[in-house]
Amino acid sequence: MLIFIGLGLFDERDISIKGLETVKSADRVFLEAYTSRLMGADTARLEEYYGKEVKVLYREDVENNPEDILIAAENGTAAFLTAGDPMVSTTHSDLRIRAEERGIETGIIHGASIQSAICGLSGLQNYRFGKSCSVPYPEKGWFPLTPAETIRSNMAQGLHTLVYLDIKPDRYMTVNEGVELISEMCKRREEEPPELFVGIARAGSDRPVVRAGRGPDLIAYDFGGPLQILIVPAELHMMEEEYLRVFAGL
Numbered sequence: 432m433l434i435f436i437g438l439g440l441f442d443e444r445d446i447s448i449k450g451l452e453t454v455k456s457a458d459r460v461f462l463e464a465y466t467s468r469l470m471g472a473d474t475a476r477l478e479e480y481y482g483k484e485v486k487v488l489y490r491e492d493v494e495n496n497p498e499d500i501l502i503a504a505e506n507g508t509a510a511f512l513t514a515g516d517p518m519v520s521t522t523h524s525d526l527r528i529r530a531e532e533r534g535i536e537t538g539i540i541h542g543a544s545i546q547s548a549i550c551g552l553s554g555l556q557n558y559r560f561g562k563s564c565s566v567p568y569p570e571k572g573w574f575p576l577t578p579a580e581t582i583r584s585n586m587a588q589g590l591h592t593l594v595y596l597d598i599k600p601d602r603y604m605t606v607n608e609g610v611e612l613i614s615e616m617c618k619r620r621e622e623e624p625p626e627l628f629v630g631i632a633r634a635g636s637d638r639p640v641v642r643a644g645r646g647p648d649l650i651a652y653d654f655g656g657p658l659q660i661l662i663v664p665a666e667l668h669m670m671e672e673e674y675l676r677v678f679a680g681l
């Protein structure tokens with residue numbers, strides 16, 4: 432059996448009791464470490480907490496060579512762990528389909544996701560979000576403008592945009608970098624950059640940071656360590672504006 436388990440948002444204690452019991456009784460435990468991360472716990476700490484060896488997986492292991500996972504799931508119970516919820520803004524549906532097609536039973540134990548956490552932290556209503564987007568680190572000769580296009584299209588419909596920030600093996604994109612990149616994309620599209628941004632750092636920790644402001648203000652603000660995420664709000668409802676004043680320094 433292959434069970435996808437969400438670890439929640441920050442450290443080893445954010446997993447559900449159901450998830451923890453399943454990990455502890457699993458035959459093999461895999462940790463997907465490229466779509467998101469638990470910044471409050473490293474692999475050694477997870478292994479100690481679960482009393483199990485944890486095999487860390489990178490994109491290549493899941494998307495191109497998932498044999499090890501599938502064979503483990505054919506021969507016993509394999510737990511596949513992902514920070515957040517395993518099926519939110521990740522590509523794991525493909526693995527679940529592959530398993531089912533091989534006759535392997537699958538299941539999901541959900542975890543708290545950044546997608547809902549940002550609503551509580553920012554006060555922006557979840558039903559007012561449009562399509563989300565990701566800002567990647569630009570590479571030589573490659574500077575995609577699609578995030579700016581998504582933001583503009585959402586904005587025209589009065590919808591907020593959630594902007595996921597890139598994770599690389601050796602670095603994590605900050606809110607400061609995200610705002611700078613979006614402003615540059617708008618410039619290249621010959622558009623005005625958004626007037627307001629909301630930056631969030633370390634959701635799920637004891638001290639998450641939430642800050643709303645104009646682009647230059649957020650670029651200068653120190654959000655501390657990763658993980659970080661960005662929202663570009665559309666026109667605010669009265670209650671949303673009030674919430675940002677009280678909790679995000681608007």
Ligand SMILES: C[S@@+](CC[C@H](N)C(=O)[O-])C[C@H]1O[C@@H](n2cnc3c(N)ncnc32)[C@H](O)[C@@H]1O
Pocket residue numbers: 440441466467468513514515516517518519520521543544545546594595596597598631632633634635658659660661
């Ligand atoms: C592709 S999404 C994966 C979401 C995950 N599956 C979930 O349900 O939470 C990962 C991105 O979300 C943001 N993120 C995830 N967890 C976060 C946290 N605890 N605090 C701030 N941002 C976070 C970061 O921008 C990160 O690059």
